Amino acid sequence: MALVTAGVGLDVLGIGYDTLPPETREAVVAAPLGPNFKRRILHAFPAGLAHRPRSPSAT
Template identity: 90%
Template sequence: MKALFHDLGLIEKFRTGRQRFELDGADEARAFLTARGIPADRARLISEGIALHTTPEIPHPMAPEVALVTAGVDLDVLGIGYDTLPPETREAVAAAHPSPTSSAASPTPSTPAWPTAPGPPSAM
């Protein structure tokens, strides 16, 4: 669920303009889950993972459900841990999920697959 909702706050429909996009996505995910009977403690873990997914290191010692989304973002966007993956794994992932910014180049830490997300509304 965190992977599905983690950038939802970037979509205008879900962006409140009162807080960072991560918090907008976290709030929407929590509301979505609790409205469907997901227990509040599980919805909170998902919400926390979304809220913190762009904050390197802080979520790492937290619950695995919180830390996992950040670890994915660290690798995907920042390239943290990229060199620890075997080359054949990197190549298989790049072949299965080519970068939307370049069909010829394999994604590397210096060529992120996605554009940088905007900061909080006050920073724009």
């Protein structure tokens, strides 16, 4: 669980970004997000919380 939390923190919020080696940061930033990423990610968050409507994260 800690690894998933750290991954989300880095990916979504940028937490720990400055601790990555510069070549790693450059490779990640340069990587393509894939087709329709924005639409897919906007669907993924509410879909992932649909089964937990009372969760603080669902608001």
